[in-house]
Each structure stands twice: as structure tokens, then as C-alpha cells.
Amino acid sequence: MEPLALLVAATLNAGTVLAIAGLGLLINERAGIVNLGAEGIMLVAAIAGFATAVHSGSDLLAFAAGAAAGALLAAAFGWLVIWLNTNQYATGLALALFGVGFSAFVGLSYTQATLGQRARFVLPWLSDLPFVGVALFRQHPMVYAAMALAALIAWFLYRTRSGLVLRAVGESPESAHALGFPVRRIRLAAVCAGGALCGLAGAYLSVVYSPLWMEGMVAGKGWIALALTTFSTWRPARVLLGAYLFGGVTMLQFHLQGQGVDVSSHLLSMLPYLATIVVLVLISRNAAFIKANMPASIGKPFHPGA
Amino acid sequence: MLRLEPRPQPSRALSLLSPLLALAVTVAVGVLLFALLGKDPLRALQMFFVEPVKSLYALSELSVKATPLVLIALGLALCFRANVWNIGAEGQFVLGAIAAGWVALQAGPEPAWLGRGIVIAILVAGVLGGMLWAAIVALLRERFNANEILVSLMLVYVAILLLSYLVYGPWKDPKGYNFPQTIVFDAVTKLPRLAPRLRANVGSLIALLCVAATWVFMFRLYRGFALQVGGLAPLAARYAGFSAGGALWTSLLISGGLAGLAGAIETIGPLGQLTPHVPVGYGFAAIIVAFVGRLHPVGIVFSAVLMSMFYIGGELAQSRMGLPKALTGVFQGLLLFALLACDTLIHYRVRFGADRFAR
Numbered sequence: 001m002e003p004l005a006l007l008v009a010a011t012l013n014a015g016t017v018l019a020i021a022g023l024g025l026l027i028n029e030r031a032g033i034v035n036l037g038a039e040g041i042m043l044v045a046a047i048a049g050f051a052t053a054v055h056s057g058s059d060l061l062a063f064a065a066g067a068a069a070g071a072l073l074a075a076a077f078g079w080l081v082i083w084l085n086t087n088q089y090a091t092g093l094a095l096a097l098f099g100v101g102f103s104a105f106v107g108l109s110y111t112q113a114t115l116g117q118r119a120r121f122v123l124p125w126l127s128d129l130p131f132v133g134v135a136l137f138r139q140h141p142m143v144y145a146a147m148a149l150a151a152l153i154a155w156f157l158y159r160t161r162s163g164l165v166l167r168a169v170g171e172s173p174e175s176a177h178a179l180g181f182p183v184r185r186i187r188l189a190a191v192c193a194g195g196a197l198c199g200l201a202g203a204y205l206s207v208v209y210s211p212l213w214m215e216g217m218v219a220g221k222g223w224i225a226l227a228l229t230t231f232s233t234w235r236p237a238r239v240l241l242g243a244y245l246f247g248g249v250t251m252l253q254f255h256l257q258g259q260g261v262d263v264s265s266h267l268l269s270m271l272p273y274l275a276t277i278v279v280l281v282l283i284s285r286n287a288a289f290i291k292a293n294m295p296a297s298i299g300k301p302f303h304p305g306a
Numbered sequence: 307m308l309r310l311e312p313r314p315q316p317s318r319a320l321s322l323l324s325p326l327l328a329l330a331v332t333v334a335v336g337v338l339l340f341a342l343l344g345k346d347p348l349r350a351l352q353m354f355f356v357e358p359v360k361s362l363y364a365l366s367e368l369s370v371k372a373t374p375l376v377l378i379a380l381g382l383a384l385c386f387r388a389n390v391w392n393i394g395a396e397g398q399f400v401l402g403a404i405a406a407g408w409v410a411l412q413a414g415p416e417p418a419w420l421g422r423g424i425v426i427a428i429l430v431a432g433v434l435g436g437m438l439w440a441a442i443v444a445l446l447r448e449r450f451n452a453n454e455i456l457v458s459l460m461l462v463y464v465a466i467l468l469l470s471y472l473v474y475g476p477w478k479d480p481k482g483y484n485f486p487q488t489i490v491f492d493a494v495t496k497l498p499r500l501a502p503r504l505r506a507n508v509g510s511l512i513a514l515l516c517v518a519a520t521w522v523f524m525f526r527l528y529r530g531f532a533l534q535v536g537g538l539a540p541l542a543a544r545y546a547g548f549s550a551g552g553a554l555w556t557s558l559l560i561s562g563g564l565a566g567l568a569g570a571i572e573t574i575g576p577l578g579q580l581t582p583h584v585p586v587g588y589g590f591a592a593i594i595v596a597f598v599g600r601l602h603p604v605g606i607v608f609s610a611v612l613m614s615m616f617y618i619g620g621e622l623a624q625s626r627m628g629l630p631k632a633l634t635g636v637f638q639g640l641l642l643f644a645l646l647a648c649d650t651l652i653h654y655r656v657r658f659g660a661d662r663f664a665r
Contacts, residue, residue: 036455040639084310084650089391089455090597094642097590101635108630215632220463227456266471273460273467277446284451287326303312 005134007255012136012143015240015247017205017221019146022239023153024070024197029229029231030157031190032170032297034168036092037077039222040099042254045070047107049203050213054113063142063200066083070199071192073099078191082184083119085301097232101214109214118211140208142199145175154236166190173302183302198222220273227276231283242279248274310654320437320652325598325609327645327651332637340638345627350472353626354619364618366506370576371614372478374399374568376513376606378592380520381561383601387524388557389537392443394458395565396589397465398436402566404469405435406573407580410491411477419457424495429512429570436566437559439465444558448551454558470582477580487581507572516564521603523560533557565589587635591617613638 021038028035035041047065053059077095080086118214127137157163165187168176173183205221206213224246232238253268261268284290334353340347358368378395381411385392409431413424420427439461446452470486479489500506523530536553543550568588573580595613600607620634 076643080647084647085653086646086650090642093393093593093647094639094646097594098636098639098643100590101632101637101639104638105630105632108632109312118461220460223456223459227453227460230453230456264471266467266474270467273463275453276460277457280452280456281446281450284453287451290451301312 003132003255005131007251008135009138009250010254011244012139013209013214013247014250015244016140016143017145017201017209017243018225018228019201019240019243020142020149020204020223021222021225021238022232022243023149023196024194024201024226025229026194026232026236027153027166027226027233028194029191029298030170030295031166031187032042032173032295032302033078033081033191033194034088034226034299035074035095035189035191035194035198036089036226037073037095037099037222038104038198038225039138039218039220040096041070041073041198042205042218042222043099043103043216044073044106045199046204046206046217047103047110047213048207049200050113050115050206050211051106051110053115053207053211054110059119059207060112063081063203063287065206066203066207067196068199070202070217071196074191074195074198075188077195078188081301082187082191085303088299096222104215107213107215108225111215113213115207115211118208133187140204142204142208146243149237150240157236167295170297173297177304183304187302198225201225224228224272224276225278230290231279233283233290234295235293245279246272246275263300310650311657313653316652318539319641320651324648325600325605325645325650328598328641329612331644331648332641335640336637339633340629342524343629345629350623350627350629353622354615357622358615359583363504366504367499367618368611368614369506369510371605371617372610373509373513374572374588375574375592375610375613377516377568377571378561378565378589379595379599379606379610381564382578382592382596383599383603383606384520384530384533385557385561386596387537387601388553389534389556390541391455391553392440392458392558392561393455393593394460394462394589395440395561396560396585396587397458397462397593398439398565399569399572399589400462400469400585401439402432402436402569403573403580403584404465404472404569405438405566406432406570407472407477407488407491407539410495410574411488413492413495417621420645422494425497425574428495428574429567431571432566432568432570434561434566436562436564437571438562439566440558440562443556443562444555448554466488466582466585469580469584473580473582479579482662485581488579489554490579491574496578497571505576507571507575509575512567512571516567517603517607524603527579529556548569565592593636597608597642600646616641 020041023179048069049062052065053062073095077091079088080091083090121140123137127133157167165181169183169186174232177183213241228239228242231242250272253271256268337347340350374507378399382392382395406428409428420514435548442461443454446457452479473486473488477488479487497507497509532548533553533556536548536550591613595609599609616634617639620631623629624631
């Protein structure tokens with residue numbers, strides 16, 4: 001039982017990075033903006049968070065720095081795609097490429113750095129329960145925060161007026177504009193919020209999950225998070241589910257290696273990427289289903305008065 | 307208050323001027339960055355823009371870097387014109403290198419019956435390898451509606467891991483002191499060089515031939531025309547009876563093939579063996595090359611040379627001025643950002659004054 005409980009615990013932890021980033025991208029896409037720069041944002045936020053943790057010793061400050069870095073990059077992206085009407089895909093790619101280069105450049109002096117003793121988190125009483133104690137109740141608070149975040153975003157999108165407006169902007173910016181909503185500002189706010197969450201995920205990765213800084217350490221998690229939004233058909237709870245699924249696949253690979261399975265670690269490392277492709281294929285197979293669930297204005301520029 | 311006013315016609319002049327404007331912005335940021343790092347900006351600029359073109363040797367090095375960029379960017383330009391977002395060229399490049407390496411490994415020390423003809427076989431294998439990787443993307447897109455951006459990108463990671471598996475495992479040189487690398491390929495597989503003592507090879511000539519061929523395909527062939535109509539106006543293309551699936555397959559196979567060819571040329575040209583360091587990001591840099599070159603074959607040649615100057619300049623700045631090589635990546639990303647911003651000027655005029663619609 002013990003190894004299985006540890007596997008569940010590790011899965012939740014690994015899924016948290018994907019969940020937070022995926023929820024951020026979900027907010028973007030609900031407002032009609034696809035940010036392909038997630039990978040770059042997460043990398044820059046990872047080094048911003050790690051550097052902050054090294055210098056300040058505070059994880060909370062590190063998370064704040066990561067989120068701020070993410071929001072800042074997203075704002076630059078948002079200004080380009082929302083006000084200058086640049087192509088969302090091309091601009092997102094530019095951000096992804098810039099993030100890879102910029103984080104490598106800034107992170108040069110941190111590759112050898114280490115963080116002090118990491119705090120261990122144990123929920124009193126609950127963590128002593130057999131199996132579930134190890135599996136569920138010895139996690140970093142961020143793991144629970146990610147779950148709460150999914151609930152919060154679901155509530156925001158479906159139960160509040162602002163959420164309704166956000167979805168309206170994503171479905172039909174023209175109608176929202178005609179009703180007098182500031183479409184571009186709403187989109188920018190959504191992009192910044194999404195960027196902040198991607199940044200938070202990046203900081204969690206480098207400060208808690210790993211915890212270290214390595215060039216290119218996000219290793220495709222930003223892209224997998226993008227795939228999660230399609231996987232979830234743009235629903236918060238399913239983003240969470242998908243994130244844990246991919247977290248599980250990632251952990252399974254380490255688990256198999258630990259069990260001494262006689263397959264090259266390089267081949268096992270392909271699992272998360274192959275799983276992403278398989279899942280995308282299974283979900284996207286029904287084009288009408290995807291189309292019915294996808295925010296209608298996704299990827300399309302909006303120019304008021306044009 | 308600044309505001310944008312749509313132009314009735316996109317400006318042709320600005321379309322050509324925009325990359326230069328973007329370069330100017332990137333250089334300006336670069337100068338600022340060098341000054342901040344306490345380095346002499348003039349000397350740094352010299353590393354990037356003078357040293358790489360100073361001598362015949364330098365030009366030869368430039369051509370070695372520019373060749374894969376030109377080849378990959380040509381294919382990407384075709385894809386982007388067809389509105390097919392293939393961003394996994396890096397993976398197609400790696401698969402080309404793997405396929406080429408596999409054929410090269412078959413060349414024994416004793417002269418094979420093919421003789422120097424094996425070089426052709428290796429290049430063809432590279433093309434097929436790249437095509438295979440791109441065909442997966444096309445198949446999953448057409449048959450299962452799977453997003454080509456994500457699938458092609460995931461396949462990059464799979465390709466790189468496959469290469470690692472091979473050079474750490476079955477293809478490892480038994481006499482290589484356990485380094486992850488294949489044997490150095492037999493001399494008979496080596497791509498002919500253009501001049502003794504220079505690394506420039508016939509790959510550059512092949513790339514130029516591909517530039518001409520892509521130009522003909524894009525602007526003179528019916529198929530190339532149909533493909534671009536599909537990208538610009540899918541409904542018009544459908545009305546005209548142009549097959550969307552055909553455009554998807556054509557653009558992906560050509561671009562995969564070209565990326566694979568680049569991988570093969572890299573493998574039997576400058577590298578001469580396979581190591582985990584075959585992928586160095588050419589597939590991603592080529593995205594920038596394609597956009598900066600205006601998705602035009604001739605423009606791509608110029609932008610690939612520029613991007614190669616970034617690469618070589620970055621290396622020189624590291625060895626001679628102690629600047630981190632990672633700067634190259636920063637400048638590449640900045641260049642594309644600046645270009646996209648400047649491109650706004652092609653479609654819009656900047657006006658001063660209040661905007662009645664702005665909100």
C-alpha cells in the first residue's frame with residue numbers, strides 16, 4: 001500500500017503544476033485568446049521565482065515574483081494581440097522562444113544555486129490516517145490551492161456576472177462590444193490573469209516541485225497545459241482531472257524506472273508527450289463536439305469599429 | 307492618444323521595411339543590454355555584425371549555420387502560407403538526422419558498392435525521415451482533427467528522446483569511452499566541401515536549389531497557388547474545389563522533407579556523427595527566419611544569414627568578451643516580437659487624436 005500511496009501523492013504534486021497553468025490558459029481561452037507563450041512564461045517565472053527564493057528565502061515572495069513575471073509577459077503579449085491585432089499564434093510563439101532564451105540568460109548564475117531546507121507540510125491528525133494520510137494529506141498547500149482554484153474559477157465563470165461577461169467576450173466580442181462592454185480591456189485582464197497563473201505554476205515548479213533551476217526545465221509542461229484546455233473542453237474541473245492524469249503518467253515513468261523495468265529511461269520519458277498526443281486525438285476526434293464547446297471567437301482578432 | 311486606422315490596402319513598402327525596423331529595435335535593445343552588462347556596445351555589435359562576414363573563413367562558417375535555417379524556413383513558410391501551424395520542425399530535423407545516421411552507419415570501412423553515391427542515399431533517407439515525422443502530424447490532423455501545433459511540438463520531444471535512446475543505447479560507439487555518441491561515420495559518407503580547409507559544403511548549394519524550387523512552387527505552380535488560397539480564404543478555396551486535406555498534406559510533407567534534409571546535411575556535413583547535441587534549436591529559430599523573411603523564399607535567404615550572424619556573434623561574444631551565449635536566444639525572440647509589432651504598420655496607419663471606439 002505504501003508505494004501506491006506515495007505514487008498518488010506524487011501524482012497530485014506533479015499534476016499541480018499543470019493544473020495551475022492549465023486553469024490560467026483556460027481563462028485566456030474563455031476570453032477568446034490563445035497564448036502559445038505559456039512555455040516561455042513558465043520558464044521566465046521559474047527563474048524569477050527561484051532567484052527570489054534564493055535571495056529572500058521566502059517561498060511566498062517567490063510565488064509572488066513568479067506570478068508578477070508571468071502577468072508582465074502576458075501583458076506585453078496581450079498588448080500586441082489585442083491592441084495591435086498581431087497574429088495570436090505567431091505572437092505566442094515569439095513569447096515562447098523569447099522566454100526560453102531570456103530565462104537561460106538570466107538563470108546562468110543560478111544553475112548551481114540551492115534552496116535551504118524545504119519545509120515539510122503535514123496536516124495534523126488527517127495525515128496519520130492509513131493510506132489516505134500519505135496519499136492526500138502531506139502535500140504542499142499549493143496542491144490544495146490548485147483544487148480550490150478550479151472550484152473558484154468554475155464559480156466565477158458560471159455563477160457570477162463578471163464570469164458571464166468574460167464568456168460573452170470569448171463567444172462573441174462583437175455582441176459584447178455592442179452591449180457596451182470594454183472588450184479589449186476585459187481580454188487584457190483575462191490574459192494577465194492567465195499569465196499570472198502560468199507564472200505561479202512556473203515558480204511552484206522551480207521552488208517547490210524540483211526545487212532547482214535548470215535551463216529549459218519546464219520541458220514542455222507549458223505545451224501540455226495548452227493541450228489540457230482542449231482536453232477539458234474548456235471546463236475548470238476537467239482541467240484539474242486532466243492535470244492529475246498527466247501528472248500520473250509522468251510519475252508512472254519514474255515509478256517504472258524505480259521498479260527496475262528493463263526499458264530505457266529515454267523511452268519511458270516519452271510517455272507524457274505520447275499520452276498528450278493520444279489524448280488530443282481521442283478528444284478531438286469528434287470535430288462537432290469540440291466546435292460546440294470551444295469559445296467561438298478563439299484565436300480571432302477583434303477590432304472595435306472596424 | 308494614439309490610435310490605429312485600417313489602411314484600405316496593405317502597404318507593400320512597409321512590408322519590406324518592417325523587418326529592418328524590427329532589426330533596428332532589436333539592436334537598440336541589444337546596445338542597452340550590453341551597456342547594462344558593462345560591456346562596450348560597439349565591440350559587441352562588431353562581434354554580431356562585422357566579424358561573421360569579415361573573411362572567407364567567416365563567410366564559410368556563416369553558410370554552415372545558414373543552410374539548415376534556409377531549408378527549414380522554406381518549408382515552414384509554405385506551411386504558414388497554407389495556415390498550417392507546423393512548429394515541430396525541430397523534431398522533423400532530428401528524425402532526418404536519425405534516418406541519415408542510420409544509412410551512414412551501414413557504410414562499412416571497405417568501399418561499398420554505392421561508393422560516393424551513398425551521400426545521395428543518406429540525403430534521401432533524411433528527407434524521408436522528416437516526411438515521416440510530419441506525416442504523423444498530417445494524419446492526426448486530417449483523420450482525427452488533432453491540433454497540429456500541439457502534436458508537432460510533442461513530437462519534437464519524442465524525436466529528441468528517440469535520438470538520446472539511440473546514442474546512449476544501441477548505436478553507441480563501443481570504443482567511445484562510454485560517451486553518448488555513434489562512431490564517426492566513414493569518410494565515404496562525408497558531404498563534399500566547397501573548398502579545402504573550409505567547412506562550407508555542397509549543402510549550401512542544395513539549399514539554394516531548394517530556394518529556387520520553392521519559389522517556382524509558390525508562385526508558378528497551380529498546386530502552390532491552391533495551397534495559399536486555402537490559407538488566406540478557406541471558404542473561397544472550398545468553393546474553387548481546392549482540397550484542404552491536400553494542402554495540409556502537401557505543406558507538411560514538403561516542410562518535413564526539407565527539415566529532414568537539413569538534418570541529414572548537418573549529420574554528414576559539420577557533425578560527422580550523431581550525439582545528443584544534434585538538436586540545437588534550428589527548427590525553432592527557423593520559425594523566426596520564415597517570418598522575418600516575409601514567408602518569401604528570397605527573403606528567407608537574407609533572414610537566415612542574419613540569424614546565423616546572431617548565432618556566430620553570440621559564440622564570439624562569449625569567447626572574446628565573456629558575454630553569455632544565451633544572449634542569442636534573447637535577441638532571436640526579441641526580433642520576432644519587434645517584427646510582429648512593426649507588422650501592424652503594414653495594415654494600419656497610426657493616427658493621433660481621440661479614438662471614439664477605443665474601450
